[in-house]
Amino acid sequence: xxxxxxxxxxxxxxxxxxxxxxxxxxxxxxxxxxxxxxxxxxxxxxxxxxxxxxxxxxxxxxxxxxxxxxxxxxxxxxxxxxxxxxxxxxxxxxxxxxxxxxxxxxxxxxxxxxxxxxxxxxxx
Numbered sequence: 652x653x654x655x656x657x658x659x660x661x662x663x664x665x666x667x668x669x670x671x672x673x674x675x676x677x678x679x680x681x682x683x684x685x686x687x688x689x690x691x692x693x694x695x696x697x698x699x700x701x702x703x704x705x706x707x708x709x710x711x712x713x714x715x716x717x718x719x720x721x722x723x724x725x726x727x728x729x730x731x732x733x734x735x736x737x738x739x740x741x742x743x744x745x746x747x748x749x750x751x752x753x754x755x756x757x758x759x760x761x762x763x764x765x766x767x768x769x770x771x772x773x774x775x
Contacts, residue, residue, distance in 0.1 A: 699737045706740035709747040713764070720767045727763040732756060 707721040716724065725743070729736040732755055739756065746752035752760070 702737060702744060703740045706743040709743050714767070715769050716767055724760070724763040724767050727766070728756060728759045731759050
């Protein structure tokens with residue numbers, strides 16, 4: 652069984668030095684536009700994901716939590732405040748740099764950290 656590659660067929664085939672060489676297919680402007688848009692969306696998603704990961708790292712640095720718990724805290728702050736996750740993440744990353752965080756986010760972050768805090772070790 653022969654597997655055919657996806658995509659348009661080469662436009663021409665010509666011989667060069669006795670070898671058959673396939674020319675690239677003609678450029679499809681609509682497909683190029685679609686691919687550029689898809690690439691831009693993927694780049695934006697990658698940046699957004701990185702900011703969320705950074706915010707989770709900040710949360711882990713201030714509390715003894717697992718990464719999953721850190722994501723739950725971040726998601727909880729977003730849900731309760733009604734602010735999109737990516738924006739909450741940006742605010743928390745900014746807080747790590749500046750030490751400043753708006754009071755509603757800070758209050759809810761504290762509440763979420765209390766909800767997810769690990770139990771204190773025995774004897775404390």
